[in-house]
Amino acid sequence: MSTVLHANKISIEFGGLKAVSDFSLNLESGELVGLIGPNGAGKTTVFNMLTGVYLPTSGDITLEGKSLLKKQPHVINHYGIARTFQNIRLFKEMTVLENVLISYHAHVGYNFVSGLLHLPSFKSREKEMRKNALELLSIFHIEGKQDELAKNMPYGEQRKLEIVRALATKPKVLLLDEPAAGMNPQETHDLMNLIRFIRDTFKLTILLIEHDMSLVMGICERILVLDYGQTIASGTPDQISKNPMVIKAYLGEEADFSA
Amino acid sequence: MLLQQLINGFTLGFIYALIALGYTMVYGIVRLINFAHGDMLMIGAYTGYFILNALGATPSSLVLSLVVSMMVCAVIGVALERICYKPLRTAPRINILIVAIGASLVIENGGRILPFMGPNPRQYPQLAGSVNQLDVMGQQVIISQQDIIVIVVSIVMMAGLGYIVKFTKIGKAMRAVSHDTRAASLMGINVDRIISFTFAIGSAMAAVAGVLFASKYPQVQTYMGILPGLKAFVAAVLGGIGSIPGAMIGGIILGITEILSKAYISSKMADAVVFGILVLILMVRPTGIMGKSLKEKV
Known part of the structure; x- marks a missing residue:
């Protein structure tokens, strides 16, 4: 497998507030990776940096070796990154x-x-x-x-x-921002199968943000957890669901990762 | 008599509609009231003036002057956007509005000091046209050749614009950008190109309106774009700014109201009546006739 999308210690500040700090990501070809975290953790901000909507204050992003920094969103899209939006646009x-x-x-x-x-x-x-x-x-x-x-x-x-x-x-890389938001469990289940299906059919690499734990745990091979802009954990769904830092970040107590 | 006034009203309304289209398209794409848009009408009219003067006022030179003035204004419109508006695209909206007013003043007064334009009004060359007298249900109605040209050319231009916006690739991209600029750029649309194209088309429409306006009211001077531009802006707001059919309807309503007020109320009060009606309509429908209420984007 080869690296498709690589982010090296990207950070962004908004007027002194560090929204995301030193976020690193390495997406291998064909991977399906989840990005989770509580509300306001900076997940969508990461998407916005990867797609050229925001310019990171520091760090570097490359797609198949080509730097994406200072490229306009439509250029990055032509390089091969496409995305969906949290609030449907x-x-x-x-x-x-x-x-x-x-x-x-x-x-x-x-x-x-x-x-x-x-x-x-x-x-x-x-x-x-x-x-x-x-x-x-x-x-x-x-x-x-x-x-x-x-x-x-x-x-x-x-x-x-x-x-x-x-x-x-x-696209080569597809970024999905809360694809299952507002869906019922049956629809979410169908969506999981669809995401797997398109990944295999179109040879995609997928990074998705999701709050629905059954979806994230069900299809992601790897998960990154953000909290207050910091990456607090990464690993397989199994490792993540047992990670005390993650559980604390989410609820301050044990969360339901039973799916 | 009423029929005659309606014909006059439609003719004027079509000219307003052509100008209003430029306002509304630019607003739809970049949310900017381009106050220099009326001056595109002036530049178009002058371009036509030079060509008609050089070649003589014949139907073929009129066609040529329409085409050339469209090209000239398209280039100037794009340059205006690139030089004045693009650097301010992320600045607060009020800044770019002030720049637009400034650009308008520079163009108008710049024209006055250019030796080939100058401060004095000039007589516009007119086609040696026939005046057609029709007999409609016992009433004598006069349609001049100028009126027919205005109506035919306007309809062709609007149909062409409608086709481009509805069916071509760039038209679809324009609609996408006006719905959601950010999402459009993330789907691979080059937003800068679409904005330039919008300015080019809008300015070309104003150029046509300029040539038509000057052949109907045969005089050119550098301030000639101000009042038609302002009224066309009102027409665009009346129709619902951002809406293309709205601009067409708004322009025609405005033209008819203006002519009817001149004919039946008072020619001195006509503008007051027109703007009064605008106030009334906007009190009932603040978003204009075809306008949609804008939902807050999250």
């Missing part, structure tokens, strides 16, 4: 299919003129993208709804659509 007034096509479009090169004039090269690519988009939607069981506005979909399906939209950018 779909293009709500656009249709389901358009949401997916936007990602495809940002990654294929036909120009404005051929698009405007409907040249043959445009038509064939457009057709292929539509086909791919519909296939992705059917993997997530939201086929048949492609012409609905994104805002009219049920909550769980909006979460799935965010994953589809991220996958359409053809």
Whole structure:
């Protein structure tokens, strides 16, 4: 296995407040890693640094050896990192299919003129993208709804659509920010299988933030725990669930890791 | 009589709508009221003036002047964004608004000292046009050639814009950026490119409006963009700023109201009536006719 995404001691300060300090991460190709921690621990901030939304105050991030520092988010996305959001950020007034096509479009090169004039090269690519988009939607069981506005979909399906939209950018690394938030146990269970399935099908490396312990413990091979911006533990689900520091950080007493 | 006034109102309304589209598109993408937008109308009108003067006022030179003024204004619009607005994109919103007002003043007064523009108003070359007299249900209605050109060109421009926004790749990307800039950039969309493109299209629409406005009210001077620009801004707010169909509807409502007030109430009071109606509509619908209430982003 080879290292895909590497973060070396990244820190970020907001006006003197150290939100994340000396966070290190090494994602091997094909790994499925969880990032957990109490609210406000800095998990989403880590995602924002990895995707170029925030520039770390210190440290370095590389994707397959290329530094990601000071690169704009869309450039990092083209390098191969895609993500979803904790609070769903779909293009709500656009249709389901358009949401997916936007990602495809940002990654294929036909120009404005051929698009405007409907040249043959445009038509064939457009057709292929539509086909791919519909296939992705059917993997997530939201086929048949492609012409609905994104805002009219049920909550769980909006979460799935965010994953589809991220996958359409053809990433190497997928960052999922609380993919199961607001889902019931059955939906969460289905989502676990889906995440495993897409990891294997698309040869992805996945880093996910999640509060649902049954999901994290169920599918992650490795877990990192953040608290107040510090990495307080890392290891297999088994090691993590027995780690007293983790239990203390979460509840101040024994937490339910029974899943 | 009423029919005649409605035709005049529609013609003026289409011009307002073309300008309002630029305001609303730029607002939709970068949440900026581009107060220099009215000056794009002026630059477009002057570009058309030079071409029509050089080549003579023929239909083909009118088409040429429309195309060239669109290109000139697109370039100037993009340059304006790159030089004045882009460096301030992360600054507080009020700063960039003040810069926009400053840019507007620089363009207007800069034009006055340029030797080929100058402070004096100039007569706009006009097509030697026919005036068509129609007989509609016993009423005599006059439609000038200028009116027909304004209406046809505006409809073509709006249809073209609608097509670009709805069906092309860059149009979809524009909508995505206006919904959620951050999410769009994280899906691989180059936001800077989309912003430039928006300024280019908006300025090109204003250029067309400038040539049309000057051929209907045949005079050019460097302050000519201020009042139409302001009214088009009102039209955009009336329609719901950020909404493209809203800008079209708002422009037409504004044009018709203005002409009807001039005809039936008082030509001196027309602007007061128009702005009074704006106040009333915004009291009932603060987000404008097609506008959506903005939810707080978390």
